[in-house]
Amino acid sequence: MKAELRVENISVSFPKTGQILDSISLHVNQGEFVSIIGPSGSGKSTIFQSIGGVLLPEKGEIFLGDKKITGETGHISYMPQHNSLLPWRNVLQNVLLGQELHKKTNLDEAKSWLSKVGLSEYEKAFPHQLSGGMKQRVAFIRALISPASLMLLDEPFSALDEFTRLDMQKWLLSIWEKEKKSILFITHNIEEALFLSDRIYILSERPAKIVKEIKVEFPRPRNEELLMDDYFQKMKKEIFAELKGSR
Template identity: 55%
Template sequence: MLSVQNIDKSFDSLQVIQDLSFEVKDGEFVAIIGPSGSGKSTLFQLIGGVSSIDKGAILLDGTDIQQKRGTIGYMPQQPCLLPWRTILENVTIVEELQQKPNVELAKEWLAKVGLASFINAYPNELSGGMQQRVSFIRAIVSDKPILCLDEPFSALDEFTRLEMQAWLLSIWEKYRKSILFVTHSIEEALFLADRIIVLSKRPATIKQEIIVPFARPRQEEIRHSETFTALKEQLFMFLKEEKDDAYVD
């Protein structure tokens, strides 16, 4: 379980995060939404050990992971694949850096997501959606207890984005890795997550938490339901309040 406890983070005189606390349980899919500039990416840097917190604690299964890199799986907005490495080599690069590459596991996962015939291909030979699958597999083969996905589908066209959402859910429902998912899309958060955390404007704190009521496995039809529409409107109003407040500060 990931436990973020009363953390603060500032950059010089700019406070980005203030007294922020939440948990992600084992096997839970939690989405984070918030206004632009509210500190979502900074939060991932803190969880991943790239940057240090000013106050509070970040615990993973009870262990303090403050400034400890390599404790989480991470998938950025862009696939960030090295163009001179094959797909298989891109998947194993994190484990290579830790001097324990598991080539067979990487091959197994690439086969599971329909990319077995592309292991010797290069990134420019793959579509955007296929590159995102490779990026996700690179994160998952690291075998970390939680995956942090930072707007992983934001650069994709609408059709590919919907396809990747369904694909991600199919993988998650089978293996139930804990996922913390940052997105700007309210609809994406509602379709994917068990729980949605709404951040306030900077300095970020939790404005609201919503339990998503839809059964698993998720069906596309829920996007057209009255409940989905009502929750989407509710979340939109939460974000609009934060944006409107930002203009009068």
Template identity: 40%
Template sequence: MIDNSSFLKIAKVSKTFSDENGKTPAIKNVTLEVYKGEFVSIIGPSGCGKTTLLRLIAGLDEEYEGDIVLEGKRIEKPGLDRGFIFQEHRLLPWLTIEENVSLGMEGNKENIKEQVKIYMEKVGLSGFEKKYPSQLSGGMAQRAAIARTLIRHPKVLLLDEPLGALDALTKMNMQGEIERIWTADGTTMMMVTHDIDEAIFLGDRVVIMSHRPTEVDQIIPIDLPRPRDRKSKAFAEYRNMVINAFNESIGAYQI
């Protein structure tokens, strides 16, 4: 039975890929409930099925068992109610940042311009409207990609290792930026990351996935005030807790 009252409900979802090499079970019986406005961090070993799960939620892959239900509606195709941020920004290099952000938007030109201004401000890129993606740093380009998605008011933003390609310092700054954007915008976010500190810094809960075919292994709620202090004792305790849970979960496997 689907409980339509919850915001995003992932219920007994399984996914097996079939190709000429045979069958690859990627996801097995994943059940997870995401609350409105929540930030959920997802970690798991490489190749376990995290991207597959986000793609199913995005509707980019329509064949799966079980139910993914967003505000009462089973997800079967892509829609503007779900935004997707990839590891690379995927901005179009021949368009300016403002053209990228507003691409395909319809309606009154002045309104769109105003919206672009608001979202450029939200992601801290005011003044860079006329620049091209190649003129931005990796972190700035990723923020532009976030603006391009948030301007369409998705109900949920899915982030697949969005900061994976950035250096450690830029990454830390960007974690702060993402938290700021999340706080300002209130959009529900689900982020896959390989970075345990990042998962704890941003997540209301950290979901630990098992080796492929992946299932939810443990869920660790992070009960720390925001913005979180990476140097605090409490943060270090959560770090140990997540590392222990992760090691237990993957056993002999490697990250």
């Protein structure tokens, strides 16, 4: 299968912090769900900034299909880690932003997704009136309805409690199975990565290298019973040990 996204040997350094990414290569196949897991501050969000084109790596190239997109914005839909909602736009206007950038807005689609995540009553509310979890849901819907076929999600559920998180994970899987988007997902949470992904990349401490690539072959559709599965628990322990060893 032809990879939809290919990141080839990218390296990034910042003047004060020094080298952050050390020759990172990864790929996401068409329709695949891939996660990146790694220590705090290792450079995960920096990888996304490079793929999103807001940061130009000093070395390496990034391809979407056959097209070289290194340093170019506008090719993928990107949910950044920290609140990216525009404070002067209400919820509905924020959600429509991703489509506006592609000059193709669909008001009904935006409203119907807001309703599915329980935010119908907040269409006219402004970001400062929302909780952290609600803001995450708005930013997530914005990324989802953007027409790009690859979504980058940077810890999208970190502000949610355990139960809401599980609901959102199941919901994300059900949408992903229907919409056939390709997803690259950052998380700190080993269980979340295992539950959602087809493959997981484990990063080292800074400067980040990929220390391991793990295939996750649990059948789909997956539900929460998987979390109790012996083999699931075994993989969770292995990834934990791998992360501990990479510190």
